[in-house]
Amino acid sequence: MAGKIKLGVPNLLPHARRLRDSVTWGMRSRLPSWALRKRVDGKVVLITGASSGIGAGVARELAEAGATVLLTARSIETLQDLAASLRDDGYQAFAYRSDIADLDDCDRLCQKVLEEHGKVDILINNAGRSIRRSIIYSLERFHDYQRVMQLNYFGAIRVAINLIPQMIEQGEGHIINVSTVGVQNGVPRFSAYLGSKCALEGWTMAAQNELLHTGISFTLMNYPLVRTPMIAPTRIYDYFPAMSEKKAVAWMCDAIIRRPKRMVTPFGLFSLGMYYVLPKTAEFIVNTGYQIVPEKFSSGNKGTRNEATGDNPASNVRPMRKRSGS
Template sequence: MNETPANGSGRPIIERIASRLLYPTSRPREKSLRSEVSGRIVLVTGASHGIGKASARKLAAAGGIVVLVARSREDLEQVAAGIAAEGGIAHVYPTDMTDMDAVERLGRGLLDEHGHVDILVNNAGKSIRRSIDESYDRFHDFTRTIDVNYLGPVKLLLTLLPSMRERRQGHIVNISTWGVMMPPAPRWAAYGASKTAFDVWLRSVAAEISADKVTTTSIYMPLVHTRMSAPTDFSRVPGLTVDEASDLVCHAIAAKPREIAPWWSPGVQAWSDLTRGRAQRFMERSFRR
């Protein structure tokens, strides 16, 4: 029987236990986080809701000058007002990440107004779960996921990277997905392909920019219960809360590891590499229309 915790969060205790066992999170020391972000320009995309919003609030509380990016000005202004009420500093830059001209204007505007960006949290994302036979006349499903999850972030970094490399300072945190490390799952072709594209792009670029002291962290995020994941019924699947996921973002900034992944994912990935054919056949047998 699922019990509801007394703190009123409404989250079943059994799920909280399962989440902690499957997806332990790292909570950075406040002093370490503050030393990395205090007085620095921290850009967070997808900052109006979910992981982006929670991360922005924590980074501002640690002294970061937070730049909030998402499509809705109204939602961003509400986040900024909350940060200001807590004594933090936040600037609002409404931008549609599927509009490449707007993304370039964002990057150049930030450099003009703030001089530089110290930390970029690439959090904005688009998720679509749809079978291929329902996608024959929906090419836009693929273009909009690739624009938000891959091309938009690439365009933004092409604008910001020269400044980071010249200053020999910068850190990029990418909110990826543990699915990138796993065998491809049915119905997730658009999402998986777009997230994999940017993951490979960033890891390739990381090898080129490391000599200039620009660092990257890829967070292979497990399931997080947000409004983006809500359209798919994950109610029986243990996952992180937004607060737990934002702790991972803060840890990525404070500790700067090359990657953060669920502890169990390397074993699953090794198994899938060794049994690629059998894993694919398992997916094929398991998938039902």
């Protein structure tokens, strides 16, 4: 005979609190500088990937708004310079070297910051790497997939998992996981990168639903192309519209103020709409674009060594045609 299943009693109070907070912080977000200060003043914020791009910009903005910012990345000198310049301006900033792709390093980092600061109120899982390489050029490079998973997925959730118990204990916390609009449009040549960000998104969506009643909020950031050092090696992006670093920082600050489940661009929503409403049309457009744009895209495109693949291909599609025997 089947045993009796004992159902839990849900605590609905956090849901009511969240509804109230959504309304009040939504209104406050119309005065962003004031609202940001109100949200982060006296809070401890851990920012991974703080040595460059979005992370470095967010660090300064949050420090100016009164947060204690804990900066981490591998380039310790850059972090120390940033922390020192923030402290010179009268703000609270501390630098920690860590390789987020190394899970033991993630554990050591979290242990150290908890020992030294007692808590982390906001975690910004921003450290990331991207690889632009077609699947047909990745057939002998399975490590591409493993490397991005290690940093963009395993490292990010390892840091979160280390900090969740303390956030539950204090009854509050905000974890922001940085993803990309690419997961909404399946941009070609980024299969490894998108796989890792999709994994991060899946984990985050489950975490949102599991931990809401503990007081921890999760936000996913589906950034569009942002003009940072990350995209600099991909020359074709010089010709694409991209969000400025300043706007990307403002986006993150808005997420900290309002704690939405997800930040998306209209283009991301449009891409998703196309995928569900006109899937084959969307595929036709994206695949045609993929075939037109060469694998390598440097100034002049003279068929020099490909910085993405290490190969020397004149066209992105030829190896695929050879393989299929056509």
